[in-house]
Amino acid sequence: MLVRGILHVIVACLVVVPAFFTTVFAADRPPNLVIIFADDLGYADLGCYGHPTIRTPNLDRMAAEGMRFTQFYSAGEVCTPSRAALMTGRLPIRSGMCSDNPRVLFPASAGGIPDSEVTLAEVLKDRGYATMCVGKWHLGHLPQYLPTKHGFDGYFGIPYSNDMKPTPLMRNEETIEQPAVQETLTPRYTEEAVRFIKDNRDKPFFLYFPHTYPHTPLHASDRYRGTSPRGLYGDVVEELDWSVGQVLQALRDLGLAENTLVFFTSDNGPWLIRGADGGSAGLLRDGKGSTWEGGMREPGIAWWPGRIKAGRVTTALGGTMDLFPTFIKLAGGEVPKDRVIDGVDMSPILFGTGPSNRHMHFYYRGARLMAVRKGPWKAHLMTQIGYGQKEADTHDPPLLFQVEQDPSERFDVAKEHPDVVADLLAEIERHKATIRPVKCQLTERLPGK
Numbered sequence: 001m002l003v004r005g006i007l008h009v010i011v012a013c014l015v016v017v018p019a020f021f022t023t024v025f026a027a028d029r030p031p032n033l034v035i036i037f038a039d040d041l042g043y044a045d046l047g048c049y050g051h052p053t054i055r056t057p058n059l060d061r062m063a064a065e066g067m068r069f070t071q072f073y074s075a076g077e078v079c080t081p082s083r084a085a086l087m088t089g090r091l092p093i094r095s096g097m098c099s100d101n102p103r104v105l106f107p108a109s110a111g112g113i114p115d116s117e118v119t120l121a122e123v124l125k126d127r128g129y130a131t132m133c134v135g136k137w138h139l140g141h142l143p144q145y146l147p148t149k150h151g152f153d154g155y156f157g158i159p160y161s162n163d164m165k166p167t168p169l170m171r172n173e174e175t176i177e178q179p180a181v182q183e184t185l186t187p188r189y190t191e192e193a194v195r196f197i198k199d200n201r202d203k204p205f206f207l208y209f210p211h212t213y214p215h216t217p218l219h220a221s222d223r224y225r226g227t228s229p230r231g232l233y234g235d236v237v238e239e240l241d242w243s244v245g246q247v248l249q250a251l252r253d254l255g256l257a258e259n260t261l262v263f264f265t266s267d268n269g270p271w272l273i274r275g276a277d278g279g280s281a282g283l284l285r286d287g288k289g290s291t292w293e294g295g296m297r298e299p300g301i302a303w304w305p306g307r308i309k310a311g312r313v314t315t316a317l318g319g320t321m322d323l324f325p326t327f328i329k330l331a332g333g334e335v336p337k338d339r340v341i342d343g344v345d346m347s348p349i350l351f352g353t354g355p356s357n358r359h360m361h362f363y364y365r366g367a368r369l370m371a372v373r374k375g376p377w378k379a380h381l382m383t384q385i386g387y388g389q390k391e392a393d394t395h396d397p398p399l400l401f402q403v404e405q406d407p408s409e410r411f412d413v414a415k416e417h418p419d420v421v422a423d424l425l426a427e428i429e430r431h432k433a434t435i436r437p438v439k440c441q442l443t444e445r446l447p448g449k
């Protein structure tokens with residue numbers, strides 16, 4: 001009886017186990033990974049984030065079919081540090097990709113993303129992914145800093161901001177147009193992105209799609225110019241929305257939607273000093289360039305039909321640096337173990353399997369730590385509006401806001417909560433102890449420039 005029972009189990013294992021592994025591995029082609037990154041888009045500039053007149057049906061649908069974050073943070077208050085953090089999963093202070101002056105890389109800059117950094121594209125490429133960057137890079141325009149030297153098989157886009165003249169348009173390492181014809185950028189980027197998806201339908205791919213807009217100067221194509229009730233800014237955002245729709249539709253048409261995670265967010269808040277050409281952070285305070293919430297809290301939309309439950313809105317904390325470990329894990333890779341990684345795996349939030357691994361957010365302006373958030377509490381050591389205020393205001397004791405009750409940061413409650421202030425100050429000390437001096441990449445200039 002016993003022998004027969006054991007034989008039964010052995011036979012069952014021989015049949016079931018191989019079948020199980022075949023099924024798992026067949027379904028286990030790692031997912032395609034896509035990041036669509038807007039430039040200077042505010043927290044409140046999309047229909048699904050409450051904008052009354054900017055029409056974004058494709059992003060609204062993406063959110064309805066996926067997950068929308070209401071407390072999602074970029075790791076930089078301006079372009080260059082924010083992108084460095086996204087690509088490395090590390091605060092820009094660790095890679096030297098931030099400074100107080102200049103705040104971003106310029107055409108006269110000699111620096112860029114150091115070779116010693118491990119980019120998301122490099123890890124995914126090592127895992128056998130096809131990798132492509134379409135759009136604005138802004139991590140160094142000299143040959144050694146271009147996307148093709150940091151993990152991307154191909155590149156099509158502008159190497160820095162579109163207000164830095166004359167802006168070149170590049171393919172891989174060659175300038176193919178200068179100045180770039182700016183009103184054609186969004187449609188041409190979109191065409192490139194869709195072609196890359198089609199060309200790589202049979203293998204895992206990573207598409208990094210950092211748009212040029214709505215960074216100023218604003219340019220929309222003929223099809224969109226003059227069409228939005230929100231004016232030119234609306235035209236530009238509605239064209240971005242069209243572009244997102246094209247990418248998602250290509251994935252659906254090719255039967256790849258169920259095996260592709262797409263994440264949409266923005267590099268920093270709205271550029272408020274641009275007036276009507278700048279966006280809106282809604283009820284959040286200030287915008288681009290500042291460590292008030294409007295400078296760093298962004299729209300965040302995750303889409304993966306069949307894996308991420310449709311129609312979810314989460315108040316869990318998340319951040320752009322979290323895409324690094326999350327994507328690497330989904331690709332079956334490992335995050336580098338020889339360095340501090342500030343991003344945390346956000347799979348529990350995306351797939352509804354547990355609480356958020358993110359409890360804190362550190363707000364840097366250039367190289368200065370200005371504020372920290374832990375849970376619902378945010379303490380400001382210093383405050384400075386994004387543009388137009390020469391010196392920061394120092395706060396000792398810090399200002400304290402409960403940002404879930406007071407998202408506009410209006411009511412300083414430090415006096416009522418000395419224990420919370422003390423706890424956040426202790427967190428700051430622990431954090432500072434992990435920071436090592438590195439060479440600043442933003443301050444060096446090309447000879448004669």
Ligand code: MG
Pocket residue numbers: 039040078079215267268
């Ligand atoms: Mg930006």
